[in-house]
Amino acid sequence: MPPTRRIYRREGEESRRSALITATQSLVAEGGPEAATVRAIASRAGVTAGLIRHYFQTKEELIGASFRALMDSMIQTGADAAKMVDTSPEGRLAAFVGSTLRPPVMEAGSVVLWAGYMHKLRNDPDLLAVHEAAYLAFRDTLQDLIAALPRKAPAAQHRAEAIAINALLDGLWVEGSLLPDSFAARELITIGLRSTGAILGVDLLKPTDLLPEFGKS
Amino acid sequence: MPPTRRIYRREGEESRRSALITATQSLVAEGGPEAATVRAIASRAGVTAGLIRHYFQTKEELIGASFRALMDSMIQTGADAAKMVDTSPEGRLAAFVGSTLRPPVMEAGSVVLWAGYMHKLRNDPDLLAVHEAAYLAFRDTLQDLIAALPRKAPAAQHRAEAIAINALLDGLWVEGSLLPDSFAARELITIGLRSTGAILGVDLLKPTDLLPEFGKS
DNA sequence: CGCTTGATTATACAGTTGAATAAGAAGGCT
DNA sequence: AGCCTTCTTATTCAACTGTATAATCAAGCG
Numbered sequence: 431m432p433p434t435r436r437i438y439r440r441e442g443e444e445s446r447r448s449a450l451i452t453a454t455q456s457l458v459a460e461g462g463p464e465a466a467t468v469r470a471i472a473s474r475a476g477v478t479a480g481l482i483r484h485y486f487q488t489k490e491e492l493i494g495a496s497f498r499a500l501m502d503s504m505i506q507t508g509a510d511a512a513k514m515v516d517t518s519p520e521g522r523l524a525a526f527v528g529s530t531l532r533p534p535v536m537e538a539g540s541v542v543l544w545a546g547y548m549h550k551l552r553n554d555p556d557l558l559a560v561h562e563a564a565y566l567a568f569r570d571t572l573q574d575l576i577a578a579l580p581r582k583a584p585a586a587q588h589r590a591e592a593i594a595i596n597a598l599l600d601g602l603w604v605e606g607s608l609l610p611d612s613f614a615a616r617e618l619i620t621i622g623l624r625s626t627g628a629i630l631g632v633d634l635l636k637p638t639d640l641l642p643e644f645g646k647s
Numbered sequence: 648m649p650p651t652r653r654i655y656r657r658e659g660e661e662s663r664r665s666a667l668i669t670a671t672q673s674l675v676a677e678g679g680p681e682a683a684t685v686r687a688i689a690s691r692a693g694v695t696a697g698l699i700r701h702y703f704q705t706k707e708e709l710i711g712a713s714f715r716a717l718m719d720s721m722i723q724t725g726a727d728a729a730k731m732v733d734t735s736p737e738g739r740l741a742a743f744v745g746s747t748l749r750p751p752v753m754e755a756g757s758v759v760l761w762a763g764y765m766h767k768l769r770n771d772p773d774l775l776a777v778h779e780a781a782y783l784a785f786r787d788t789l790q791d792l793i794a795a796l797p798r799k800a801p802a803a804q805h806r807a808e809a810i811a812i813n814a815l816l817d818g819l820w821v822e823g824s825l826l827p828d829s830f831a832a833r834e835l836i837t838i839g840l841r842s843t844g845a846i847l848g849v850d851l852l853k854p855t856d857l858l859p860e861f862g863k864s
Numbered sequence: 865c866g867c868t869t870g871a872t873t874a875t876a877c878a879g880t881t882g883a884a885t886a887a888g889a890a891g892g893c894t
Numbered sequence: 895a896g897c898c899t900t901c902t903t904a905t906t907c908a909a910c911t912g913t914a915t916a917a918t919c920a921a922g923c924g
Contacts, residue, residue, distance in 0.1 A: 464680060551759075596822070601817035652918070686912095
């Protein structure tokens, strides 16, 4: 008998590409880069392996695209929280801080996914540029929020403050994602807000009683 | 003619084990976990692949040992800087901060190496325990330094402060290692000292004019 | 000095990897 | 309808993976 051939639907290019990218991300998050083989990716995306080379010339290209997508989504979450208009400057900064310290950003999967791409940055200048751009975009958002605060601080200081707070949030994000059981429920958010406030000389804990509502999509 | 067999020396167990661990680390740092194949590791360590299984029952065991070695060396550097006796409490804390923000800790290789092991933490409880122990050891050293400061702050606050400063240093470490060209020479150390001081309410910049001398081995 | 021991090498193996190619199916065009 | 381009699958390939096992040689001991 003729070998029964798999039935399939034709899908738009965008749909297939994003399905492959999503599949790649979930595999890297679960089992690291070595788990993201072309066959595993294809299987999870519901297609066969050969299709990958139809949309991405090489596997590296797919890896790069999925890294880009991750970075985009990370800075997007923060940018959304920073855009809230009907709030005080302190409230927007607090919302920004909070959004990075709770799911979906603060999750074991995100950190592991991010770490999984890390070593590729050293050998691939394009990927490094993506990383640098995302880092600077995140920091610039932060710096704008800092500049909007009602306080007397020289603008020259804003850069250093943004670097410090960005680092603080990164560190809390990593630790909280990797060791979720080592911290009480909202402990890291409180610590993030208090420390950010200390660095900037403002009080962020007061206006954030409503914070659990912020950042919900 | 008879195939010439490779000449070799017998080495002590400790020497071979550490050679294999070092080789594993340098390969992971350079090309990520996927570059650390048994053959590459053996070649770099100057032995043949089969020998690995003589010292480590499986490759995973070797990976675990090299992760342990990395974590040990990381916390050791900080502990050494914190142990300086003939200095003020502020001076010791400043030395601790500085030691994490300069080589050999702050290096692209270190971060990439650390990130390379990351995803294994999710599936291997033993490795996760190693990571947690190292993280807590680092934080405890920090907390002791904080407790020794001459200031009026409730001891209950020390834990939160140590978590925050640890996160800050982690974040600066990652960013500085990954994007070394984005920061001026001692910029990150200054930022680390100023921010740590702000979180704790002390001045760390003053007593650290000699800081470049600290932490040199 | 000869012998035993076990550290080390060499070879083999089954499975998997990323990539290449050819065949077939779906849908748009006229 | 019929053709033609684009998408999708199936199959193949050489290279590489971790592990297992057998052969061999270095070195310490009697």
